[in-house]
Amino acid sequence: MSVSVKVNPDLQKERDNCTFNVTELTNLIDGGPQKTEERKKREEMVFKEGIHIDEVPSDYLSHKEKYELAVKKACMLFKMMRRLQEEENAGMENYMALLGGNLGSAILGDGSPLTLHYVMFIPTLMGQATVEQQAYWIGRAFNLSIIGTYAQTELGHGTFIRGLETTATYDAATKQFVLHSPTLTAYKWWPGGLAHTANYCVVMAQLYTQGKCHGIHPFIVQLRDEETHMPLPGIKVGEIGAKLGMNGTNNGFLGFDNVRIPREHMLMKNSKVLEDGTYVNAPSSKLTYGTMMFVRVMLVHDVCNYMAKAVTIATRYSAVRRQSQLRPNEPEPQILEYVTQQHKLLIGISSVHAFRLCAAWLWDMYNNVTAELETGDLERLPELHALSCCLKAITTSDAAACVERCRLSCGGHGYMLSSNLPLTYGLVTAACTYEGENTVMLLQTARYLVKAWRTAAHALQPTVSYVGLARTGRRSPPWDNSLQGIISGFHTLAAGKIGLCVSQIEKRQASGMSYEDAWNMTSVQLTAASEAHCRAIILSSYYTETEKMSRGVSAPLRLVLTQLVELYVVYWALQCLGDLLRFTSISERNIEELQNWYEDLLVKLRPNAVGLVDAFDIRDEILRSALGAYDGRAYERLMEEAMKSPLNKEPVNESFHKYLKPFMQGKL
Amino acid sequence: MSVSVKVNPDLQKERDNCTFNVTELTNLIDGGPQKTEERKKREEMVFKEGIHIDEVPSDYLSHKEKYELAVKKACMLFKMMRRLQEEENAGMENYMALLGGNLGSAILGDGSPLTLHYVMFIPTLMGQATVEQQAYWIGRAFNLSIIGTYAQTELGHGTFIRGLETTATYDAATKQFVLHSPTLTAYKWWPGGLAHTANYCVVMAQLYTQGKCHGIHPFIVQLRDEETHMPLPGIKVGEIGAKLGMNGTNNGFLGFDNVRIPREHMLMKNSKVLEDGTYVNAPSSKLTYGTMMFVRVMLVHDVCNYMAKAVTIATRYSAVRRQSQLRPNEPEPQILEYVTQQHKLLIGISSVHAFRLCAAWLWDMYNNVTAELETGDLERLPELHALSCCLKAITTSDAAACVERCRLSCGGHGYMLSSNLPLTYGLVTAACTYEGENTVMLLQTARYLVKAWRTAAHALQPTVSYVGLARTGRRSPPWDNSLQGIISGFHTLAAGKIGLCVSQIEKRQASGMSYEDAWNMTSVQLTAASEAHCRAIILSSYYTETEKMSRGVSAPLRLVLTQLVELYVVYWALQCLGDLLRFTSISERNIEELQNWYEDLLVKLRPNAVGLVDAFDIRDEILRSALGAYDGRAYERLMEEAMKSPLNKEPVNESFHKYLKPFMQGKL
Structure with a gap:
């Protein structure tokens, strides 16, 4: 030996x-020798820190230990990414490599609880929030004052979005939406990071106002206290359990018991609900x-x-x-x-x-x-x-x-x-x-x-x-x-x-x-x-x-x-x-x-x-x-x-x- | 809810x-109403003990805890089997159901470290040991005084049995065989129960005597002390690591550093080595x-x-x-x-x-x-x-x-x-x-x-x-x-x-x-x-x-x-x-x-x-x-x-x- x-x-x-x-x-695949060199340099920087090395390979850990290791490594990885961005004043490529590419998965072998924050939460804010909403939320999301995820799929509903059951009912008296899960099958199920990591979430729900349903719309909902991380009243949140793979992603479930959020927490770049409850349609849903x-x-x-x-x-x-x-x-x-x-x-x-x-x-x-x-x-x-x-x-x-x-x-x-x-x-x-x-x-x-x-x-x-x-x-x-x-x-x-x-x-x-x-x-x-x-x-x-x-x-x-x-x-x-x-x-x-x-x-x-x-x-x-x-x-x-x-x-x-x-x- | x-x-x-x-x-599949009834009765008896119920599902345990749980449950299961056999004076059906069928896997979801003892070790003794050897070994194996497994595949050799490297060289002076792993690729690799469970093993090795190689033959080797379970001198044994499945089977590796066993430990029902080292061929290898x-x-x-x-x-x-x-x-x-x-x-x-x-x-x-x-x-x-x-x-x-x-x-x-x-x-x-x-x-x-x-x-x-x-x-x-x-x-x-x-x-x-x-x-x-x-x-x-x-x-x-x-x-x-x-x-x-x-x-x-x-x-x-x-x-x-x-x-x-x-x- x-x-x-x-x-x-x-x-x-x-x-x-x-x-x-x-x-x-290799150069042809990367898109030119310059790109190969950039990739290699990025890899070199990431690996020289050694955060990819595990004392005990995660294959041997318990489910809970795997999650804890994933959080630790995700934090270290994204901290490094922040530094890379600052040092290089770079574009999206570092993000892409760490989030979607091989590089991130080298460190977070079996998924990361922070991926959806970058891949779904921030992009949804960018795509569906008004300018005012973006001003309020995007900065906080980018500097990680809040960690978000995106909740659409429910326990009983996947492919067929019209079938989603979670409701957001507008209450004109208080200018609030009431989020509610009327059944067990209405529970959100699957979103990465939702279980124990995110404290905010974009929730897709059936919008009701003035007695009428207007279909699925996005709402931003606080799930956990920013200081203590305790789930807020009316929020039932946890993890969905062990899976064939991706056991670092912390997939979660989420149920609402009449949770109230301000009207401004509906993402209104496309459709709107006015203060009096009037629904204003989106210009194009395509x-x-x-x-x-x-x-x-x-x-x-x-x-x-x-x-x-x-x-x-x-x-x-x-x-x-x-x-x-x-x-x-x-x-x-x-x-x-x-x-x-x-x-x-x-x-x-x-x-x-x-x-x-x-x-x-x-x-x-x-x-x-x-x-x-x-x-x-x-x-x-x-x-x-x-x-x-x-x-x-x-x-x-x-x-x-x-x-x-x-x-x-x-x-x-x-x-x-x-x-x-x-x-x-x-x-x-x-x-x-x-x-x-x-x-x-x-x-x-x-x-x-x-x-x-x-x-x-x-x-x-x-x-x-x-x-x-x-x-x-x-x-x-x-x-x-x-x-x-x-x-x-x-x-x-x-x-x-x-x-x-x-x-x-x-x-x-x-x-x-x-x-x-x-x-x-x-x-x-x-x-x-x-x-x-x-x-x-x-x-x-x-x-x-x-x-x-x-x-x-x-x-x-x-x-x-x-x-x-x-x-x-x-x-x-x-x-x-x-x-x-x-x-x-x-x-x-x-x-x-x-x-x-x-x-x-x-x-x-x-x-x-x-x-x-x-x-x-x-x-x-x-x-x-x-x-x-x-x-x-x-x-x-x-x-x-x-x-x-x-x-x-x-x-x-x-x-x-x-x-x-x-x-x-x-x-x- | x-x-x-x-x-x-x-x-x-x-x-x-x-x-x-x-x-x-159902009766047709089982082979008649009588068989269905027997199966149901057997299932009822097994499940009424409750040993299939896990406090924490094994999906959430660490690799080591999974093994420890598998040992515990395997012992309880086979203890129950012993009792069933005694009570019913039954044939092989209980064994078959618990070892190969659905019933065993209901309790030992992801494999058992004792299966190879029953499925390979005992049958090999029955098929390849002489009458005298059987008299010595089979009783001890049946009443579990010893726990065995069967080691054929090596790290570098699977399908092609002729390629196996482990040697068993006969030393006529001491009337012993010397088992040896000349290379890393000669290490036995994969046998279930080998890692930390079995204390004996049937080892397939290239037989050398009087300077000539006679091909693959079976030898019974003690691996661990019967009292302390410590590996014996010259025995390098351990587990091969986590796998896609079967993480309860305790698959192991095994290397020999000139380990000596008595001549009688070669299973000689077919081929033989006489005291002076003369090789006597098997009547038919088919x-x-x-x-x-x-x-x-x-x-x-x-x-x-x-x-x-x-x-x-x-x-x-x-x-x-x-x-x-x-x-x-x-x-x-x-x-x-x-x-x-x-x-x-x-x-x-x-x-x-x-x-x-x-x-x-x-x-x-x-x-x-x-x-x-x-x-x-x-x-x-x-x-x-x-x-x-x-x-x-x-x-x-x-x-x-x-x-x-x-x-x-x-x-x-x-x-x-x-x-x-x-x-x-x-x-x-x-x-x-x-x-x-x-x-x-x-x-x-x-x-x-x-x-x-x-x-x-x-x-x-x-x-x-x-x-x-x-x-x-x-x-x-x-x-x-x-x-x-x-x-x-x-x-x-x-x-x-x-x-x-x-x-x-x-x-x-x-x-x-x-x-x-x-x-x-x-x-x-x-x-x-x-x-x-x-x-x-x-x-x-x-x-x-x-x-x-x-x-x-x-x-x-x-x-x-x-x-x-x-x-x-x-x-x-x-x-x-x-x-x-x-x-x-x-x-x-x-x-x-x-x-x-x-x-x-x-x-x-x-x-x-x-x-x-x-x-x-x-x-x-x-x-x-x-x-x-x-x-x-x-x-x-x-x-x-x-x-x-x-x-x-x-x-x-x-x-x-x-x-x-x-x-x-x-x-x-």
């Missing part, structure tokens, strides 16, 4: 054989789409980070781990030599690039549409909404599957928390149900697609223009087994699936079903059509954006980037063979060619597998994985991590004397 | 509308297949239990949860009304039946083959081995996917540990990598299938006879859109995929590749062929066994059981459309019929969904789920569980005064 700082020789050999310049790719879409684009970035971590860990470990036999009389090969292992890992690497470029493309579109919005042009808003819904669903579920596949590809050792794969899965899978449950998201997109199909006679928005072509009933062109041909095949099949859904719905209506029932009966197929649409979008944006991006890069790197796109496109073609066979003219011969192409790409990419994950440039302190560290000392680190278990601090656990020995002696 | 013991009215209505007799199905296959059949039973729990929880919750709108101006519907939700749940219910019947069928086959073995007939052993490999892989991965789909179908609330879905996933996913990693398992079956294809001219064993039919090159018959037609289509496609693999391998060999490299290059397709074979087996055994079983049941139940088989077969046909289109003559029209058939089955089965999961008859104490309890008080129970969190025992956590307040005041 000698301790060596040298890199595992198998891993070193992989690096020696890499055909492209890893730093060039504007709130903006935040939701912003959050979803951020989410795609997040899942890229999780995937990049998982494939880095699994790929490096696969270069270090040797097992079984490929050829007789040879030593056990690196498991990366097995084509089945390459099949599990390389698609993960290319998915990171695909999603990252798709998110960048969506981000551009978001900015364009937002600019159009400000000129009063709402035309592309439904398209953007539809896109963000299906992309949220597909990227989160693909990412969760990718992380889990990586974990399983490490065999039993992936089951160890010290691999960091289980925790990563816990974080990424959460995204499948928050910010819009994935099936609901797919059905939202499906509504848009069915509408697009039906109005295809008219001009269609760019991302669904293919529907128009299909709608005209033209036979699909002969199959073309090239990248562009496959992508065009995906458009054909997506259109085919949408068309089939529309005709199913119509058939069912013709047989006497209501539109709603026909929709529901067809909804399994509708989610599949929505997924097909999304796959076509991701494939074509990945292909196009890589083409653009590759122009400025060196030839060896361009080759690898192109191979990754090919791998991604061919992989998905092989996954979707049933649909391609149904809706395009692909032949058995084409399929065999695709299969050979795919296996050929695995062979070509395999020597660069380690270089490709190295290019994600995830520091060991961020990776936090015994299996995936840069030096490849997987076994030594597994043992070192094991030795940190408190159970290993003493040779005999007291349960032997207390239970086991009496039991063995028949005396228990 | 009134507490009521009444059943949720939505759930009650479901039960009122169930079309079949739930008890009849006999060890038996235990492995027994364990795999048990594993299929286990995954059925996990799936049954998950679908029970998700189905009941889907009847209680109301969300969104299906039709305008109607109240929010039960989410079970959504066809997408039915799509997620009903396949889970039918999978439980499919796997259970398949396991029973495999068990019969196992017993027949074992009987043949005893007459010296080894012919069907490879077939059985191939079957058990692919079934292990497919049932565990399908079950893991099913449990996770159920969790996600509960939205965010499935992420709460109080749903019991995350813990269930942790247990079921472990089975994907233990007892043979799934990809390795599929490739083992593929070897058999390729061999079957090549020898198809000769007589083939029953489960691969379809390969012979395909091999003769007959065109597949016209597609028949009935259950039997679909199942026969699956045989055709499985044969097609095997044939394609064989021709791929041959093509690659013809182009100059070695057989081993050609095999590796084709291995992604080989795993797919193996999966296709397995699907055909499961579909046909489910269909045939249900036909048999249904003869004796009432008409209403028979109808439902038939619908479940139809659902399962049609679901998998729709999942495998690409393969069916490639290898059979299925048409677009057939596909649309299948899709309608499937949606129709969802409608027909939906009213019985709750009845079907009630029939699994999993007591609340076993289910341990706030979302899935029999009374459907999901929200009340979520809140009750939340209130058990130690964080909710005080209104203000001390971290406020220690960190948060100083931080807010800029004083940290």
